[in-house]
Amino acid sequence: MPKQREDNLDLIRSDGAFDVIVVGGGINGIGVYRELALQGLRVLLVERNDFCSGCSAAPSRMIHGGLRYLENGEFGLVRESLRERDALLRNAPHMVRPLPTTIPIRLILSGLLNSAAGFLGLSSRPASRGALPIKIGLSLYDWTTRKRRLLPRHRFRGASETLRLWPALTPRLRFSATYHDAWISYPERLGIELLLDTARLAPGNVALNHAEIARSGGGFTVTDRQTGEELQVNTRAIVNATGAWLDESLPTLSERRPDAERFISGTKGSHLILDCPPLYSELHGHMIFFERDDGRVCILFPYLGKVLAGSTDIRVDTAGRTRCEPDERDYILDSVREVFPTISLSADDVVFSYSGIRPLPRSDHAFTGRISRGHFVHRIDGAVPQFCMIGGKWTTFRAFAEQTADEVLAELGRPRIRETIDLPIGGGAAFPADGGLAADLAGRHGLSAIRAAWLADAYGTRAADVLAYCLARTDDVPLDGECAITTAEIAWLARSEFVGSLEDMLLRRTPLAIRGDISRAIIERVADVMAAELGWSIERKAREIETTVSDLAYYHGVSAEMLDRRTNDRSSICV
Numbered sequence: 001m002p003k004q005r006e007d008n009l010d011l012i013r014s015d016g017a018f019d020v021i022v023v024g025g026g027i028n029g030i031g032v033y034r035e036l037a038l039q040g041l042r043v044l045l046v047e048r049n050d051f052c053s054g055c056s057a058a059p060s061r062m063i064h065g066g067l068r069y070l071e072n073g074e075f076g077l078v079r080e081s082l083r084e085r086d087a088l089l090r091n092a093p094h095m096v097r098p099l100p101t102t103i104p105i106r107l108i109l110s111g112l113l114n115s116a117a118g119f120l121g122l123s124s125r126p127a128s129r130g131a132l133p134i135k136i137g138l139s140l141y142d143w144t145t146r147k148r149r150l151l152p153r154h155r156f157r158g159a160s161e162t163l164r165l166w167p168a169l170t171p172r173l174r175f176s177a178t179y180h181d182a183w184i185s186y187p188e189r190l191g192i193e194l195l196l197d198t199a200r201l202a203p204g205n206v207a208l209n210h211a212e213i214a215r216s217g218g219g220f221t222v223t224d225r226q227t228g229e230e231l232q233v234n235t236r237a238i239v240n241a242t243g244a245w246l247d248e249s250l251p252t253l254s255e256r257r258p259d260a261e262r263f264i265s266g267t268k269g270s271h272l273i274l275d276c277p278p279l280y281s282e283l284h285g286h287m288i289f290f291e292r293d294d295g296r297v298c299i300l301f302p303y304l305g306k307v308l309a310g311s312t313d314i315r316v317d318t319a320g321r322t323r324c325e326p327d328e329r330d331y332i333l334d335s336v337r338e339v340f341p342t343i344s345l346s347a348d349d350v351v352f353s354y355s356g357i358r359p360l361p362r363s364d365h366a367f368t369g370r371i372s373r374g375h376f377v378h379r380i381d382g383a384v385p386q387f388c389m390i391g392g393k394w395t396t397f398r399a400f401a402e403q404t405a406d407e408v409l410a411e412l413g414r415p416r417i418r419e420t421i422d423l424p425i426g427g428g429a430a431f432p433a434d435g436g437l438a439a440d441l442a443g444r445h446g447l448s449a450i451r452a453a454w455l456a457d458a459y460g461t462r463a464a465d466v467l468a469y470c471l472a473r474t475d476d477v478p479l480d481g482e483c484a485i486t487t488a489e490i491a492w493l494a495r496s497e498f499v500g501s502l503e504d505m506l507l508r509r510t511p512l513a514i515r516g517d518i519s520r521a522i523i524e525r526v527a528d529v530m531a532a533e534l535g536w537s538i539e540r541k542a543r544e545i546e547t548t549v550s551d552l553a554y555y556h557g558v559s560a561e562m563l564d565r566r567t568n569d570r571s572s573i574c575v
């Protein structure tokens with residue numbers, strides 16, 4: 001067992017008394033864990049699978065104000081989201097970066113009355129938005145950020161100028177509007193950095209993935225899913241951050257009946273990663289944010305050398321691991337064809353797909369896009385009071401965590417002693433504003449440009465520590481071909497970033513899978529290193545490979561044949 005996990009389990013074994021237990025290690029659970037631990041409380045975080053493996057691994061990767069929430073009249077949410085977006089641009093500049101966003105517009109006035117109706121709660125399905133409502137929305141965006149402007153103001157263009165800049169865009173457009181939001185490169189890695197920061201700033205707190213928790217007697221039992229070991233713990237308060245699983249987890253953590261009224265109404269959303277160089281170059285670094293005739297907003301933007309396109313918004317009754325179905329894939333591909341009609345695109349260009357369930361507050365709204373993306377805390381009384389985190393978005397995790405922590409602090413009669421709004425995250429601390437970290441690493445250590453760029457992007461200013469470890473080993477060699485990730489780096493990740501399974505490594509600590517670089521050869525090489533570092537038996541290693549290959553095919557559209565083909569075509573590897 002890796003020392004990091006053993007140390008964490010030892011902390012529970014030696015003292016099972018916690019001020020607060022947070023259940024669910026998505027971004028909201030991680031956020032509130034950091035928030036409470038930094039206030040001097042002793043906190044335990046329990047995640048059933050891997051950290052950020054649920055909805056938090058499935059976003060559109062936008063860190064945004066939420067232009068379209070203005071239509072629902074959610075000005076407070078937009079103001080809060082813009083504040084949090086700007087805080088993330090400052091605190092995590094290695095992973096959160098500005099994203100110029102262009103909206104192709106076909107109409108002038110359309111959507112104005114609908115927006116007003118939406119604002120008054122009268123409309124169920126938004127019609128296509130015209131230039132005027134978009135102009136009003138973007139002006140409000142600019143006005144809200146006027147005193148701390150980090151990103152350029154919006155601008156409008158006529159059809160000819162737009163088509164000169166983006167010749168492949170649909171000729172049906174009459175205008176375009178460009179504004180700036182932000183995107184996040186590795187959301188799952190940011191979650192891990194928050195945990196590592198917490199371990200450094202507030203040692204003694206425990207974050208445990210691959211573990212379960214349930215009520216037992218007057219306390220709770222934590223079960224290590226890797227070994228089956230059971231540990232008794234108790235607490236003064238629970239924060240339930242299980243997202244889409246909230247209604248299912250409540251009866252296991254409180255006296256609440258399984259058939260009680262539900263809090264969450266989930267909607268499923270899927271994305272595709274496309275390997276289509278003509279589309280990539282036609283985007284010119286912009287996100288294209290557009291509407292289909294059914295009122296759904298779709299997006300596509302350059303992502304790690306590929307194109308990210310999404311998403312769908314489909315009601316689901318129960319939570320669970322989910323995948324992009326063929327009809328969703330076709331819907332997204334059709335959406336892209338609608339906005340770039342001359343670019344040829346097929347299902348063969350999809351190198352990876354992913355899907356997740358938005359844990360939205362329960363709503364009967366006929367149009368899912370209208371369900372609020374806001375958040376709130378619901379307290380459930382009991383011997384151990386439970387604070388349920390409901391709703392939210394990636395962008396606003398810190399604000400939601402702060403709000404939840406304040407309610408818990410009030411319950412426990414403890415003061416707030418530290419703010420997090422200006423706290424740098426992980427390798428975002430002292431990150432050079434000129435973006436010169438990669439060049440500096442390459443020059444100082446004689447690294448290839450591609451490896452230096454990966455290290456700077458993935459670890460920010462932590463890259464120096466990662467590199468010191470790698471260079472001291474004899475196996476600092478690429479995993480395969482031109483791969484920027486080395487064997488030694490996999491060993492470092494296995495030891496220091498809470499890795500419990502092969503999928504944790506391939507799907508969430510590295511972009512090997514999402515970028516479409518993963519091959520059977522890489523899977524086997526990574527499994528070898530992990531087996532050596534984590535003490536896996538031959539049987540365990542074989543099981544990990546088998547599960548990974550089958551999950552990649554079922555949940556991410558990466559078939560065994562694709563993995564074999566990529567093993568033979570080593571030129572495609574370039575992470």
Ligand SMILES: Cc1cc2nc3c(=O)[nH]c(=O)nc-3n(C[C@H](O)[C@H](O)[C@H](O)COP(=O)(O)OP(=O)(O)OC[C@H]3O[C@@H](n4cnc5c(N)ncnc54)[C@H](O)[C@@H]3O)c2cc1C
Pocket residue numbers: 023024025026027028029046047048049050051052053054055056057058059060061062063064211212213241242243244245249267268269270311312355356357358359391392393394395396
């Ligand atoms: C398609 C899509 C696109 C999105 N795009 C964006 C975007 O661009 N920008 C943005 O800001 N937001 C976006 N979001 C929203 C954002 O991703 C979510 O709001 C956020 O990730 C929710 O985080 P969470 O921690 O509440 O839930 P989750 O990440 O789902 O975390 C809940 C965790 O609880 C664990 N769990 C469940 N039951 C138990 C139990 N009994 N014991 C222990 N653990 C348990 C689960 O394993 C899971 O890891 C998007 C969401 C989707 C689905």
